[in-house]
Amino acid sequence: MKEFIPTIVLDGAPLWAFITWVIVLSAHAIQQPKICRLLGYNGPVPSGLGKLVLLAAPLMSLALCMTAGPTAGIFYWCGTFSLAGVVTALGLACLQSHR
Amino acid sequence: MRDTLRQRLGWLHTWIGFVTGLLLCVIFAGGTLAVFNTEITxxxxxxxxxxxxxxxxxxxxxxxxxxxxxxxxxxxxxxxxxxxxxxxxxxxxxxxxxxxxxxxxxxxxxxxxxxxxxxxxGQLFYNLHFTLWLGRDWGRRVVDMLGLAMLVGILSGIIIHLRLLLPDLVLFRPFAARARAWLDGHILAGVFFLPFIVGITYTGVIIHAAAVLPDGAAIHRQAGPMPTALKTPQALPSLTPMLTRAEAEFGAGQIGFFLFNPHHISAVRADGASFLMTRDEAEFRYEDGAFLRHVKHIGATTVLSQGFRGFHFARWTPLPLRWLYFLSGLGGTLLIASGLVLFLMRYRRRYGNTISFCLAESLVIAVLVGFVVAALGLFWTNRLLSATLASRVMWERNIFMAIWLFSLLHAWGLVLAKRAMSAWRQQLLAVTILGMGLPILDILTRSSWTVLLGRNIFCAIDCCALVVGMSAKAIHQRLNAPHQT
Amino acid sequence: MPDIFTSVALHYNNMRMSRIIPFKAWSPAYSRVLRLVICMSLAWGSGAAIVQAVALHFSSIGENAYVAGQIMACLLIPIFMIIGFGWHRYGLLALGIIGTLAMLACQLG
Structure with a gap:
């Protein structure tokens, strides 16, 4: 399967997994009324197909991480989730302060 | 007032968290630094x-x-x-x-x-992490009990926060009231680093579970007669053929160390060879270095145990994953640290003038800031002490302890004098100076440092110290702001 | 209905026992600390009994049986603590029953 994945994705798999997690968690955040209120966000929120994609995205990041091997992959997946969560929360906090 | 499950567990979380958190914070910080123990050395x-x-x-x-x-x-x-x-x-x-x-x-x-x-x-932090320097037996016992208490704290924390787990997943309000901001930070670290914190605590407890639970070693391991090799050490055979033979068993570059047991010489598989920390051995005879046998540790429980060790010791990890371990350990440390600060905030108004609160606050200062001062002080000591000094190891260890003890006494004195904020500020200032000055010290005390600019351990550690110093400066400035005092 | 410790606390205060024992009053905090200590003892005792029971029933695998028991016990002890402390009315009873069963499993090998 690795032959079909571009080298840039394969080499930076944990980084891509991290980015995927940031997108998923940001999308989750804008679905929460409390966070929307804090941010003053009134834009569109994912619904229907968008939610399905958001559910599938963590699996995609898991698949990406697995290219580093099954054991390391699980660790990368969990580790990038933790880091992405903190980065997303800090990013949203910065947006709050700007507002 | 109704005595609900959340209230009961809230009380349990608060008190178990504070009483054990003081030592758990040291254990977590020590473990986080021990991820890079070889690099620190x-x-x-x-x-x-x-x-x-x-x-x-x-x-x-x-x-x-x-x-x-x-x-x-x-x-x-x-x-x-x-x-x-x-x-x-x-x-x-x-x-x-x-x-x-x-x-x-x-x-x-x-x-x-x-x-x-x-x-x-880095061995200092490693030993501190798993024994708290209380000796091998008592240290492991105490650390294991603390690990169990940590699991209780985590479980009670999850139950308390369960209702808001998903809606408040990425909620962080650093610009809200201080208590709210700290609580958000505490929850944020707790939720996102939960997989790591649970895993690392549970595996840590398991590894030394025999220290607090019944152990089968006494029954199942029986000492044999004292061999001649131990009484009078024999001449050792050449190591090269043994290494070649052991590499034929385990693969090139997969041997970690040679042990000289009473009965035989063991070439032990490197801990970093795979996720499972097998410690498989190739055994050799003392007399002529002849290969005796290949000892494989197999069986479901053994493999499970090896997996727990692999997870906890993380010696198999590639560099990016090692950094993730380090950052996750930092997350765990911040979780405990924010919990300790929240405890002080909660009880300051009612009990701020009592001796027990003063003691609690000075201990928190010594653990949260004093430990960082002592750790950075160790790095400084290492470079400032003469390289040829006799008993250098003892000197370094004692100076580390002395700085930490001084930090405690300094905090205790100022808190008793009703100047707790000064204690925080002064110690944070010490972290700022020591942290931001470490890269300069490194450049001044390391020969040919320009050759080694780039991606290497010296730059990594210097950058980490710089970040610690800058963070301390930011907190120091925030504490200096008029509305914060 | 207050649990056993709060009842004892109320009784203590009503009986003016504080004249004899130098506590100002038996607050709920004391009862909670007492309950915590009992929970810890019972949870650890149950865990230790589980290790012994597993070691006894799976003695064929030798020392590994102890390791398996320890792996189980380290998972269960915190859960026992939460049950004992968090379950308002029957937590300690449940913990007592678990401990007794584990002790029986030890003895009936």
């Missing part, structure tokens, strides 16, 4: 900075190591030989001095002694 021995990583030991170097080992064995010591690896490129003839593993480092090419300074290195 290398930073503290700048003399071997020119050696490239991943060199296989030459026969000449192994012969020199053998002679070193024989000399030590003749003195009645029990040394072992650590082989070079990607993380640590030298041969080390090590022995346990009751506190740390110490001994000479040899060049893997020609076997010449590298004139490195003796240092406690």
């Amino acid at each position: 290398r930073w503290m021995q700048p003399e071997n900075s020119r050696l490239p990583s991943g060199l296989a030991p030459s026969p000449k170097a192994l012969e020199a190591a053998r002679q070193n080992l024989e000399t030590l064995r003749a003195q009645g010591k029990q040394p072992f030989l650590s082989l070079p690896s990607v993380r640590d490129p030298v041969l080390r003839v090590l022995q346990y001095d009751g506190h740390e593993f110490v001994g000479p480092a040899l060049d893997p090419i020609d076997g010449q002694r590298i004139n490195v300074r003796q240092t406690v290195g």
